[in-house]
Amino acid sequence: MSEWLNHLLSSGETAAMAAMTAAAFAVFFSVPARTLLATAALGAFGITVKFSLMHIGWSVIEGSFIASVCVGLCGMVLAWLYHTPTAVFSLPAVIPMVPGVFAYRTMLGVLEFTRAAKMDQALLMNIISNGLTTAFILLCLAIGVALPNLLMRGQSIRRVFGKRPLLMANK
Numbered sequence: 001m002s003e004w005l006n007h008l009l010s011s012g013e014t015a016a017m018a019a020m021t022a023a024a025f026a027v028f029f030s031v032p033a034r035t036l037l038a039t040a041a042l043g044a045f046g047i048t049v050k051f052s053l054m055h056i057g058w059s060v061i062e063g064s065f066i067a068s069v070c071v072g073l074c075g076m077v078l079a080w081l082y083h084t085p086t087a088v089f090s091l092p093a094v095i096p097m098v099p100g101v102f103a104y105r106t107m108l109g110v111l112e113f114t115r116a117a118k119m120d121q122a123l124l125m126n127i128i129s130n131g132l133t134t135a136f137i138l139l140c141l142a143i144g145v146a147l148p149n150l151l152m153r154g155q156s157i158r159r160v161f162g163k164r165p166l167l168m169a170n171k
Contacts, residue, residue, distance in 0.1 A: 018047035018096035026092040038078050042093040046071040064137045068094050068144025090145045099137040106130040
């Protein structure tokens with residue numbers, strides 16, 4: 001029980017940081033102010049899904065893919081509710097899931113490899129592993145966000161869910 005409580009507390013902190021990151025990038029991308037709270041909530045939701053899946057044993061790549069698909073689907077629903085493009089919600093929300101640690105370790109490994117006097121096979125394998133992990137996570141994020149839009153191509157989300165009034169129109 002203590003392990004699950006620790007996971008829940010760390011997930012709350014991670015979700016809060018992801019929400020702030022998503023909101024900051026939404027401001028950077030000049031999204032409408034009325035969508036900031038929903039974008040922040042979607043960023044927190046995405047990172048929570050990713051880390052929850054990793055906590056139950058999924059890999060970081062699988063967790064990133066499923067989380068980005070969830071963000072893409074929820075982004076479509078939010079776009080329908082707020083009458084805005086899907087990218088307003090989905091793109092800032094997946095930025096907290098970008099694999100900065102793996103990319104950083106790859107770059108540091110490359111720098112260390114270039115300074116090494118002799119070829120270190122373990123270092124080279126570490127560079128390749130971190131680089132491939134970075135590439136696959138980025139690929140999964142891009143495909144996961146785009147997949148719901150591609151599957152719904154030719155159909156309007158309004159046709160699927162019906163017409164709704166503009167949410168928070170005067171804010």
